[in-house]
Amino acid sequence: MSEHQGTPTSRPATPSDELAPIISWTLLVGVFASGVLILLGFILYASTGAHAVPARPLNSIGAVAQGLVHLQPLAVIDAGLLLLILTPVTRVAIGVVGFWRERDPNMTAATSFVLLALILSFVLGKAGG
Numbered sequence: 457m458s459e460h461q462g463t464p465t466s467r468p469a470t471p472s473d474e475l476a477p478i479i480s481w482t483l484l485v486g487v488f489a490s491g492v493l494i495l496l497g498f499i500l501y502a503s504t505g506a507h508a509v510p511a512r513p514l515n516s517i518g519a520v521a522q523g524l525v526h527l528q529p530l531a532v533i534d535a536g537l538l539l540l541i542l543t544p545v546t547r548v549a550i551g552v553v554g555f556w557r558e559r560d561p562n563m564t565a566a567t568s569f570v571l572l573a574l575i576l577s578f579v580l581g582k583a584g585g
Contacts, residue, residue: 479550483543487540495536498529545574
């Protein structure tokens with residue numbers, strides 16, 4: 457059994473090292489903000505009772521935005537859910553930019569493909585009803 461008694465070698469900082477805190481912060485803020493919105497929506501819903509249900513469903517971002525203007529509880533909850541869904545998508549978009557800045561074509565292409573698949577799933581999901 458031999459022990460390595462040298463000092464750890466330090467490596468230069470890479471763009472990935474600089475990107476990690478940004479990604480971490482984005483995920484933390486996104487999840488926290490969505491949780492606050494959802495909780496606020498439930499509090500509004502509990503305080504308004506049965507009148508909180510909108511006459512038409514909030515099936516578009518425009519309808520959610522309009523509901524937010526009027527502080528409709530379900531619109532606030534939906535906004536929190538949308539933010540929760542968009543948080544990891546934002547993380548992938550940040551990854552694309554980070555890999556592009558690192559000039560890593562393989563990871564840029566792979567991450568771009570993932571981002572495109574996510575966006576396409578939203579578009580096709582909306583088109584499907």
